[in-house]
Amino acid sequence: MINYLKNNPDNVSSWFFTHLWMSVLPVVIGLIIALPIGWVASRYRWTYPPITNLAGLLYTIPSLALFILMPSILGTKILSPVNMVVALTVYSLALLVRVVADGLNSVAPDIRAAATAMGFSGIGRFLRVDLPIAVPVITAGLRVATVSNVSLVSVGALIGVPQLGSLFTEGFSRYIPGITLLGILLCLALALVLDALIVLGSRVLTPWQRAVAKR
Amino acid sequence: MIKFESVVKKYPDGTVAVNGLDLVAPSGKITVFVGPSGCGKTTSLRMINRMIEPTSGTIWLDDQDTGKVDASTLRRGIGYVIQHAGLFPHRTIVDNVATVPLLLGRDKKKARSQAIELMERVGLPASFAKRYPAQLSGGQQQRVGVARALAADPPVMLMDEPFSAVDPVVRAELQDEFLRLQSELGKTIIFVTHDIDEAVKLGDQVAVLKVGGTLAQLASPATLLTDPVDDFVAGFVGRDRGYRALGFESGQLDPDTEQTVKLGDDAAAVGRAARDGWSLAVDDARRPLGWVRAAALAEGKQVTPELLHRGGTLAPVSGSLRGALDAALSSPAGRGVLIDDNGALVGTVTASEVVQRIESQLAGRRNGSDG
Ligand SMILES: Nc1ncnc2c1ncn2[C@@H]1O[C@H](COP(=O)(O)OP(=O)(O)OP(=O)(O)O)[C@@H](O)[C@H]1O
Numbered sequence: 001m002i003n004y005l006k007n008n009p010d011n012v013s014s015w016f017f018t019h020l021w022m023s024v025l026p027v028v029i030g031l032i033i034a035l036p037i038g039w040v041a042s043r044y045r046w047t048y049p050p051i052t053n054l055a056g057l058l059y060t061i062p063s064l065a066l067f068i069l070m071p072s073i074l075g076t077k078i079l080s081p082v083n084m085v086v087a088l089t090v091y092s093l094a095l096l097v098r099v100v101a102d103g104l105n106s107v108a109p110d111i112r113a114a115a116t117a118m119g120f121s122g123i124g125r126f127l128r129v130d131l132p133i134a135v136p137v138i139t140a141g142l143r144v145a146t147v148s149n150v151s152l153v154s155v156g157a158l159i160g161v162p163q164l165g166s167l168f169t170e171g172f173s174r175y176i177p178g179i180t181l182l183g184i185l186l187c188l189a190l191a192l193v194l195d196a197l198i199v200l201g202s203r204v205l206t207p208w209q210r211a212v213a214k215r
Numbered sequence: 216m217i218k219f220e221s222v223v224k225k226y227p228d229g230t231v232a233v234n235g236l237d238l239v240a241p242s243g244k245i246t247v248f249v250g251p252s253g254c255g256k257t258t259s260l261r262m263i264n265r266m267i268e269p270t271s272g273t274i275w276l277d278d279q280d281t282g283k284v285d286a287s288t289l290r291r292g293i294g295y296v297i298q299h300a301g302l303f304p305h306r307t308i309v310d311n312v313a314t315v316p317l318l319l320g321r322d323k324k325k326a327r328s329q330a331i332e333l334m335e336r337v338g339l340p341a342s343f344a345k346r347y348p349a350q351l352s353g354g355q356q357q358r359v360g361v362a363r364a365l366a367a368d369p370p371v372m373l374m375d376e377p378f379s380a381v382d383p384v385v386r387a388e389l390q391d392e393f394l395r396l397q398s399e400l401g402k403t404i405i406f407v408t409h410d411i412d413e414a415v416k417l418g419d420q421v422a423v424l425k426v427g428g429t430l431a432q433l434a435s436p437a438t439l440l441t442d443p444v445d446d447f448v449a450g451f452v453g454r455d456r457g458y459r460a461l462g463f464e465s466g467q468l469d470p471d472t473e474q475t476v477k478l479g480d481d482a483a484a485v486g487r488a489a490r491d492g493w494s495l496a497v498d499d500a501r502r503p504l505g506w507v508r509a510a511a512l513a514e515g516k517q518v519t520p521e522l523l524h525r526g527g528t529l530a531p532v533s534g535s536l537r538g539a540l541d542a543a544l545s546s547p548a549g550r551g552v553l554i555d556d557n558g559a560l561v562g563t564v565t566a567s568e569v570v571q572r573i574e575s576q577l578a579g580r581r582n583g584s585d586g
């Protein structure tokens with residue numbers, strides 16, 4: 001395992017960074033798209049069931065199938081990383097739409113009414129009241145989406161997009177469990193670091209939550 | 216002035232929450248909406264700043280038809296205190312208070328320093344400025360809610376059960392401070408409550424609403440207590456109406472001079488001052504401290520704080536006859552203690568003296584109104 005790392009430092013580090021951005025970018029894009037959709041689902045209550053059901057349905061598509069289908073949907077090359085990014089964005093989106101809607105719904109009716117009574121307009125209320133209060137719920141969802149992406153990205157090794165998952169296929173084909181183990185450890189480390197960063201970001205954004213906890 | 220003109224609210228599910236409300240809330244006065252749960256108080260209140268749109272009818276703010284102004288602009292000019300305070304949990308107290316000035320685009324620094332002044336005005340220490348709402352008690356949160364509504368200095372304030380979520384002692388405190396503040400500010404206020412005692416204490420006029428959203432009676436608190444218009448209002452106003460109405464009855468009493476003692480006086484002095492076996496102890500500023508029973512003081516002993524009976528309430532001599540009667544009834548000596556504005560002793564009255572005064576006053580009015 002250590003030997004492999006010594007002999008192929010460039011390979012492994014480039015795979016690590018590919019894995020990193022392939023895990024993170026879809027979550028970012030997914031969140032940006034999920035915010036308006038989640039807002040609609042929470043603002044117009046009747047849209048909540050169809051929107052969240054559709055999102056749930058998307059989530060049940062097997063990942064390998066989606067990766068393989070992407071080129072024919074998007075017209076991209078089979079080996080293009082775009083396929084994976086788009087497919088993972090679909091998963092992140094599916095997960096985050098519900099999270100955003102639930103987060104916005106978690107704002108107490110009293111607080112919404114107060115915001116309206118103070119004269120906040122629709123978008124102002126969303127940005128300055130509802131969204132900040134929904135941050136803890138949304139970041140909890142981001143953690144799940146990010147960590148699950150780290151593991152989903154590695155499946156891409158099967159369709160030949162090189163990243164840490166390539167260590168699994170290589171370890172498997174060369175009968176060297178150490179290489180597979182290295183892949184697992186690196187994936188784990190990546191997931192833990194990303195998770196910790198999200199937790200940290202959430203804490204910075206919500207000083208009021210700690211005030212509550214200290215009470 | 217706020218004027219309701221045949222205002223109706225029918226919710227989409229068919230519930231008629233407000234049914235043909237006609238009412239004027241005069242400028243600079245407190246109008247209280249009171250009534251049982253579900254009678255349409257909150258709905259009526261929220262139609263004023265258009266958080267709820269009326270189905271028909273018009274609400275006027277002075278000579279402005281509220282239906283014809285932009286809703287957000289309208290709301291920024293109307294202070295709103297919501298039940299349970301409804302503070303923004305993610306904002307510090309000072310930013311909660313400064314919400315509307317900041318929305319109006321005022322200078323941040325100035326808005327904050329004004330917010331801190333306002334906090335002190337409603338009885339919150341400036342040191343709370345950087346706290347979050349969850350770090351305050353319920354009563355403190357209510358104060359923040361009031362300060363937030365006052366921040367842009369709106370001429371009109373709408374208050375929906377602002378003091379309902381706190382214990383009776385804190386509530387009474389908040390009510391007293393609210394009245395003091397209003398005497399300085401003179402806002403046009405509509406105040407919603409389901410507590411008739413609060414309505415009677417705070418209102419310049421009280422509107423009693425019935426389930427179904429109709430106005431049962433609009434009257435001054437005293438009229439409401441002495442002359443309810445129907446059985447519903449009488450029942451809602453409740454027991455002890457006659458006694459409670461005395462709270463609005465002031466009358467000139469003729470207090471008896473009271474010989475007093477001080478802490479440290481001996482048994483002989485207490486004996487000399489006592490009437491019917493009791494004498495009143497006062498401090499150096501002649502503020503009453505409590506009653507001493509002459510018989511409880513052995514020869515040669517002195518008056519100590521432990522010997523004082525403090526059960527008697529104190530009534531301001533310029534206050535209501537209800538206060539004076541209560542002072543007399545609660546006094547261990549049977550004599551009610553009247554005080555002046557500085558809290559110093561004026562004299563004492565007995566219950567029968569107060570009752571005589573009440574009777575002659577009411578009789579005078581009966582004969583006057585009959586004739
Ligand atoms: N959004 C709504 N849709 C349908 N009916 C409603 C709605 N809001 C209120 N109602 C109904 O309208 C009536 C009046 O409600 P409102 O909240 O104004 O009462 P309230 O006098 O403030 O009562 P409470 O003292 O309990 O706060 C009630 O019967 C209530 O159920």
Ligand SMILES: [Mg+2]
Pocket residue numbers: 256257258
């Ligand atoms: Mg209500």
